[in-house]
Every structure is written in structure tokens, then in C-alpha cells.
Amino acid sequence: MKSAQADRLRAFVEKEARALGFDAVAVASAERAPSRAVELGHFLKEGRHGSMQWMEETADRRAHPRDLWPQARSVIMLGMNYGPDENPLEILERRDRAAISVYARNRDYHDVIKGRLKQLAGKLAARTGEDVKVFVDTAPVMEKPLAREAGLGWQGKHTNLVSREYGSWLFLGSVFTTAELAPDAPEHDHCGSCRACLDICPTRAFPAPYQIDARRCISYLTIENKGPIPREFRVPMGNRIYGCDDCLAACPWNKFAQGAAEAKLQAREDLKEPPLSALLELDDAGFRALFSGSPVKRIGRDRFIRNVLIAAGNSGEASLVDPCRRLAEDDAPLVRGAAVWALSRLLDDKAFRAIETRLRPQETDAQVQTEWDGRS
Structure with a gap:
């Protein structure tokens, strides 16, 4: 009976999530630790997080969902497709224009997703009487490893989540809950021998497959870095003025992704190639x-x-x-x-x-x- 209830609750969550505009919905047990905790420790030990000191300060709470919230029993992972309608790398040839990363060409995705997560969490709490917490990127949650545990996709060689349905173009959010939901099976790695995301990186930010040195990443350099751009990266930056889409856009799995359907996720015309x-x-x-x-x-x-x-x-x-x-x-x-x-x-x-x-x-x-x- 308990399993049947968990299955019904799982079906309810998926129905409500899709009604709110989420394209991908999956569940992981909060009892399972994300598979990349060891890699995170190595990343921090090598100083590859650069000036993002908050990553080091919150590392202990990232290691396991219950380190963040001991009462959690299930983690609902949600994805929203933001796949572009055009090749985002074409603008790199137009040097008099600015290349702004696809995700940043409209409203802040934190705002778009968090409101919908709260609606979903509210519906779940009302139905079950259980507690809920919502997270979008800014909390110490290992979202990509958890998404892999839930079956949404796998972490590709560029360290970003890759989905068989949406390629590398998914915004992620999560709902932690004390409710018990039927979990999904983890996803397997489907990168094979492909190196497209590694080879296209203009600053060689990947020391090895599945590893990134943020200090060499254009997204870090243009967004997190508060000082001058180091000289060795200035020419490779080209006309990328906020973030970098190269490794995402190169992923062959993108051929299965469709452009974002909702107007809220469509690029503003004035930010496509200003x-x-x-x-x-x-x-x-x-x-x-x-x-x-x-x-x-x-x-x-x-x-x-x-x-x-x-x-x-x-x-x-x-x-x-x-x-x-x-x-x-x-x-x-x-x-x-x-x-x-x-x-x-x-x-x-x-x-x-x-x-x-x-x-x-x-x-x-x-x-x-x-x-x-x-x-x-």
C-alpha cells in the first residue's frame, strides 16, 4: 500500500509540474548521495573554483541532500528547456556584435523557475501535509548530480547536464520534501568517445573529460571574476561579453532538443546580437x-x-x-x-x-x- 501511495503521489507531481511548464520531471531518494561529491572535493582542493569562495564554505552541505536538510526523504528534480531556435555560435563571426549567453537573453531564470517551484511545492504540501523546500542554483545543492540520480540526464564531459530529450539546454530546479515519492532510475553516461565540448573550448578550461577549471572558463571570467580579465584569455574571449555557450552548443545530443516553447524563455530581440x-x-x-x-x-x-x-x-x-x-x-x-x-x-x-x-x-x-x- 505504501508503495502504491508513493506511485500515485509521483504521478500527481509530474502532472502538476508539467502543467506549470516544466519539461522534465524526475525523483531521487534523499537517502542517496550524489555521485560527484568526490570530484567536488578535488575541484576545490585544486583551487579550480577561483574566487567563488562560497563553494568551499558550503562544500559539506553539498555532499548529501540530508546534510542540507536531514528530514528530507525525496528530491524532485525539474528541468525547463531553453534550447535556442538558432545556432548561438554564429554570432561569434560578427565581431562588431556582442555575444550574450543564451540563458541570459531574457528574464533571470532564477525568477522564472522559483515561482513555479513554489507553486508545485505548495500543491504537494497541500495534498500531503508534508514539508517542502525549493532550490534554484543559489543554494548548496548538487543539482546536476541529483538530476543524474533522478534520471533527468547525465553530467557530460563539459560537466553540464546532458539530456537525451533536450541536449545541454535545461534549467534545473529542485523541491526537497519530507514526503516519500517513488524514485526514478539513475541515468547512464551516453557521451561515448565524443570530445566535441572539450575541443571547442576557446580557453582550454577542461583539464580532462568531466573536469573543469573555472579560472579558465569564459563564463567565470566574464561573470564571477571581479578584476581585470587575465591577458591570456582576452583574445580567446572574442566577442563573448557574458557567459559562453560553446561547449553546450557543440553537444551532439542537442539535435533532439527543440527551441524553448514559452515566450518567457525566448530571447529578447535586442539581446540576440546587440x-x-x-x-x-x-x-x-x-x-x-x-x-x-x-x-x-x-x-x-x-x-x-x-x-x-x-x-x-x-x-x-x-x-x-x-x-x-x-x-x-x-x-x-x-x-x-x-x-x-x-x-x-x-x-x-x-x-x-x-x-x-x-x-x-x-x-x-x-x-x-x-x-x-x-x-x-
């Missing part, structure tokens, strides 16, 4: 207005303009010299330094030295001075 020239003109108010409700807003105007300036330096576009020159006098040292690098790439030596003669004597920031010294 011109660098327009982005370089953004002040703080303009930045906040353009990216209101977007995850891009979280990095702030200065880091964002830093990224756009790297793209400008890689563009070869003489028309971007004037905005870069103006930004070399910006209030933020982070912006000034990136502007100096962009100018060093766009100008010949004589023109660059003329600007240096005017601006460098008034520069007080050591890192910006280093950029003036760095022209090669």
Missing part, C-alpha cells in the same frame, strides 16, 4: 534600464563594460576607437584598464602613444598603469 557600439555608451542608469530583470544586471555596469571593451579590442572595428578613448577616462579603474587594452589593439603605435601621452600622467591606479605598459 552592437558593441551601443553597449559601450551605457552609463550606470542605462545599463540598469537595459538589463532590468536580466541576470546580466547582477555583475554591474563596470564589469559589464570591461567585458564589452575586451570584445571591442578583438573586433578590429576602427569605429569603436572613440568610445574606447572616452572610456579610458572613466571613473572606474576596471573600465579604464580594459579601455587601454582595447585601444592598444585598435590603434597603431603612434596613435596609441599620443593618447598615452595625454592620459597616463594623470593615472593613479597601479593596474591601469600596468595596462599602459602592456602594449605588445
Whole structure:
């Protein structure tokens, strides 16, 4: 009888989840530890998390669902398809345009998914009287290993979840509950000998299959990194100004994924291929207005303009010299330094030295001075 009740409850959860717009629904037992806890420990020991200190601080709670919530009995893993309708790598050839990662071209997915998770959790609590907790990315939950345990997919060689139905394009969220639901079988690895995601990475961020060094990842460099972009990664960044889709887009399993069906997950037209020239003109108010409700807003105007300036330096576009020159006098040292690098790439030596003669004597920031010294 107990098993039959768990099965019925499982069917109820799937029906309600799909009604809320989730494309993938599966359940893992909270008694099973995720399979990647050892790998996480190695990742942290090697310092591959970079400045993301919170990963180290919360490592103990990530190791097992019950370390986060001892009373949990089941974990409902949910996925929402955000597969793009076009090849997101085509924009990389348009160097006067900015490449923004597919997931960040509309509303913050945390907001989209969390509201729906709360609705699902509320329905489950009302039906069972059991306790529930919802998590989307920001909590110490090993979502991808748990999704694998629940059968949604497997962690590919790029360390992201891969689904046989949706490829590498799934947003993940979870509902922990004290209710007992019938669990699904774990998914197996189906990557085989494929290396597409590893070979396409422009910064060689994968030390080995199934391992990532965040310090070399363009997503980390453009989003989490608060300082200047390290020189060795600037040219490989190309025109990627927020995140990087290369390893995701290269996955052959994407051929089974369809574009996101709901308008809330469709890319905003103005963020599909915005011109660098327009982005370089953004002040703080303009930045906040353009990216209101977007995850891009979280990095702030200065880091964002830093990224756009790297793209400008890689563009070869003489028309971007004037905005870069103006930004070399910006209030933020982070912006000034990136502007100096962009100018060093766009100008010949004589023109660059003329600007240096005017601006460098008034520069007080050591890192910006280093950029003036760095022209090669």
C-alpha cells in the first residue's frame, strides 16, 4: 500500500509540474548521495573554483541532500528547456556584435523557475501535509548530480547536464520534501568517445573529460571574476561579453532538443546580437534600464563594460576607437584598464602613444598603469 501511495503521489507531481511548464520531471531518494561529491572535493582542493569562495564554505552541505536538510526523504528534480531556435555560435563571426549567453537573453531564470517551484511545492504540501523546500542554483545543492540520480540526464564531459530529450539546454530546479515519492532510475553516461565540448573550448578550461577549471572558463571570467580579465584569455574571449555557450552548443545530443516553447524563455530581440557600439555608451542608469530583470544586471555596469571593451579590442572595428578613448577616462579603474587594452589593439603605435601621452600622467591606479605598459 505504501508503495502504491508513493506511485500515485509521483504521478500527481509530474502532472502538476508539467502543467506549470516544466519539461522534465524526475525523483531521487534523499537517502542517496550524489555521485560527484568526490570530484567536488578535488575541484576545490585544486583551487579550480577561483574566487567563488562560497563553494568551499558550503562544500559539506553539498555532499548529501540530508546534510542540507536531514528530514528530507525525496528530491524532485525539474528541468525547463531553453534550447535556442538558432545556432548561438554564429554570432561569434560578427565581431562588431556582442555575444550574450543564451540563458541570459531574457528574464533571470532564477525568477522564472522559483515561482513555479513554489507553486508545485505548495500543491504537494497541500495534498500531503508534508514539508517542502525549493532550490534554484543559489543554494548548496548538487543539482546536476541529483538530476543524474533522478534520471533527468547525465553530467557530460563539459560537466553540464546532458539530456537525451533536450541536449545541454535545461534549467534545473529542485523541491526537497519530507514526503516519500517513488524514485526514478539513475541515468547512464551516453557521451561515448565524443570530445566535441572539450575541443571547442576557446580557453582550454577542461583539464580532462568531466573536469573543469573555472579560472579558465569564459563564463567565470566574464561573470564571477571581479578584476581585470587575465591577458591570456582576452583574445580567446572574442566577442563573448557574458557567459559562453560553446561547449553546450557543440553537444551532439542537442539535435533532439527543440527551441524553448514559452515566450518567457525566448530571447529578447535586442539581446540576440546587440552592437558593441551601443553597449559601450551605457552609463550606470542605462545599463540598469537595459538589463532590468536580466541576470546580466547582477555583475554591474563596470564589469559589464570591461567585458564589452575586451570584445571591442578583438573586433578590429576602427569605429569603436572613440568610445574606447572616452572610456579610458572613466571613473572606474576596471573600465579604464580594459579601455587601454582595447585601444592598444585598435590603434597603431603612434596613435596609441599620443593618447598615452595625454592620459597616463594623470593615472593613479597601479593596474591601469600596468595596462599602459602592456602594449605588445
